[in-house]
Amino acid sequence: MEIIRIPAIAPENLGEGELRKAEKLVQTLDSVGFDEIERFDAEDERVPSKKRPNIIAYYYGENKAEKLWIITHLDVVPPGEESLWTVTKPFEPTIKEGRIYGRGSEDNGQSMIASILAVQALKNLGIRPKKTVALAFVADEEQGSRYGIQHLIKQGLFKKDDLILVPDGGNENGSFIEIAEKSALWFRVRTIGRQAHASRPDKGLNAHRIGMEYALTLDKMLHKKYSIKDEYFDPPKSTFEPTKKDKNVDAVNIVPGEDITYFDCRILPNYNVEEILNDINGLAEEFEKKTGATIKIEVLQKSIAPKPTDASSKIVTMLKEAIKQTRKVEPKVGGIGGGTCAAFFRRIGIPAVVWCTIDETAHQPNEYAKIENIANDAKIYAFLMIS
């Protein structure tokens, strides 16, 4: 709860970054008594401290060469609409019915604290882990990880045989092990027509109508053409969602000369993102010819899904065993639409898994973490540390 109290919002969302939270966290780590704590700051002129902190806390194992990494992120997303926070204010955590409410409680505070508790429990029992445990607390996960996990990877800290767990996604009973992610494509559709008085639409070119028609036609076309199902993923299909909409004119009696819509697409690895982008541009050209408007497609994010983690890799096998031994559920592996730190490891050929037990309240108002999940996930982490 002390950690939740300190907002760690990215400069993209007008926040001051993670430094204050990281300093508080280091105090906690000191009190647990890790063998070594390292800090790797990434320089960022946009935050007051000019630093985006990344912290690693080591608890040495009998075999120092082997490492188990548990990677959580310090940053949180902004609260969003404050009036929707009905249980408590976003950065004033409270406990209610066994849940801790507050921004960052589930994403990613729960796993952060659970990983520390696991080490603390082993220390209290005088148990040295088999392999060295390295807890990494990274910056900038919500905005692309350039100042976070990517900065750590550049330091050459990770080896091919390291075991990597990213507890930043999962399901309610802890049975879901994520080993694959979809590609992500975000783009803006800017339709330019000609503004006019609404009583004389014949003198204008209504960009809003053309923009809506284009968006709906595109929506139908993409769903129809890219409809393969892969039951490995949840949801099993590629998703193409019109999301954000920019404001157009100020008055009801103006025919809009410009219309701006956004799409968020999460694409199964079976498909080539460039081919999809060609279709999107092709349809825009067709609409331009048909209507006389100009339609510009601007790509905001394009991340191509890395090769999935091998379902028979060591970290997957160990985690399955830990789940079977400590929970009464059958673990299953699969893929999701979201992106996490794990993708950066898959890209450099190091197997990484995403797992934790959550109700999936991240990025929502009234975000919470169940206290029993913190304790039970800590048991799984401890199990992995001594196996």
Ligand SMILES: [Zn+2]
């Ligand atoms: Zn997260």
